[in-house]
Amino acid sequence: xxxxxxxxxxxxxxxxxxxxxxxxxxxxxxxxxxxxxxxxxxxxxxxxxxxxxxxxxxxxxx
Amino acid sequence: xxxxxxxxxxxxxxxxxxxxxxxxxxxxxxxxxxxxxxxxxxxxxxxxxxxxxxxxxxxxxxxxxxxxxxxxxxxxxxxxxxxxxxxxxxxxxxxxxxxxxxxxxxxxxxxxxxxxxxxxxxxxxxxxxxxxxxxxxxxxxxxxxxxxxxxxxxxxxxxxxxxxxxxxxxxxxxxxxxxxxxxxxxxxxxxxxxxxxxxxxxxxxxxxxxxxxxxxxxxxxxxxxxxxxxxxxxxxxxx
Numbered sequence: 001x002x003x004x005x006x007x008x009x010x011x012x013x014x015x016x017x018x019x020x021x022x023x024x025x026x027x028x029x030x031x032x033x034x035x036x037x038x039x040x041x042x043x044x045x046x047x048x049x050x051x052x053x054x055x056x057x058x059x060x061x062x
Numbered sequence: 063x064x065x066x067x068x069x070x071x072x073x074x075x076x077x078x079x080x081x082x083x084x085x086x087x088x089x090x091x092x093x094x095x096x097x098x099x100x101x102x103x104x105x106x107x108x109x110x111x112x113x114x115x116x117x118x119x120x121x122x123x124x125x126x127x128x129x130x131x132x133x134x135x136x137x138x139x140x141x142x143x144x145x146x147x148x149x150x151x152x153x154x155x156x157x158x159x160x161x162x163x164x165x166x167x168x169x170x171x172x173x174x175x176x177x178x179x180x181x182x183x184x185x186x187x188x189x190x191x192x193x194x195x196x197x198x199x200x201x202x203x204x205x206x207x208x209x210x211x212x213x214x215x216x217x218x219x220x221x222x223x224x225x226x227x228x229x230x231x232x233x234x235x236x237x238x239x240x241x242x243x244x245x246x247x248x249x250x251x252x253x254x255x256x257x258x259x260x261x262x263x264x265x266x267x268x269x270x271x272x273x274x275x276x277x278x279x280x281x282x283x284x285x286x287x288x289x290x291x292x293x294x295x296x297x298x299x300x301x
Contacts, residue, residue, distance in 0.1 A: 062291075
């Protein structure tokens with residue numbers, strides 16, 4: 001049975017990190033997925049920037 | 063026995079540092095972006111682990127590239143350097159170690175993010191994770207060693223020894239899921255039975271693996287070019 005809106009609001013006020021059971025489907029872990037993809041993008045992007053700076057420095061030195 | 067090429071840095075003329083677009087790198091990056099889009103929006107969500115399972119398409123290809131390909135190349139080049147003493151092989155080993163370190167770093171950071179949601183904890187000192195961290199530290203040590211030794215020949219020789227020894231950890235890491243009881247799952251794709259994932263998931267994983275392998279070689283090529291330019295500049299300064 002779904003809780004009444006008032007009960008829901010009271011529960012949310014009492015515990016802001018309360019877990020809310022889903023009726024079906026896998027758990028929502030999309031935040032972790034985005035974090036994983038962001039880490040990969042930052043690592044590869046960061047290394048490309050490093051290499052671009054290194055190459056630019058070598059070209060200036062020649 | 064050290065040859066003359068090992069005692070003097072890059073006497074051969076370096077390849078011109080192309081200022082245009084690196085098409086190989088552009089293609090590899092486009093493939094990685096494309097496969098990420100496919101993984102996030104067009105690949106089914108795992109019934110048990112939810113969307114976080116999609117980290118698999120970055121985590122495992124990074125491990126394949128960082129451990130098996132980069133460390134394998136590091137070992138082969140290190141052993142070849144000890145035999146042939148060619149500075150180009152030493153440069154390739156150095157480049158492979160650095161690019162591999164980036165991919166192993168991705169493995170070590172995306173792993174805990176996935177573990178937090180699937181295992182309920184960020185980090186577990188279980189064999190595969192722990193030995194992967196050791197390997198990452200060894201490769202980092204290899205690069206630090208290269209920066210600490212001034213003599214070109216000694217640097218190449220010592221780092222070749224360290225590189226070939228560090229890579230010995232890779233087959234051991236591969237076998238940790240069979241040798242020890244840990245939390246890491248056993249093989250999912252490469253096993254005697256059929257892979258434990260749907261066809262769509264498997265095709266996304268295959269594409270991601272190809273894209274990451276191409277990206278590794280594109281970055282390796284770029285890193286090798288830079289090392290060639292750097293060694294040529296050092297040779298000019300010493301002359």
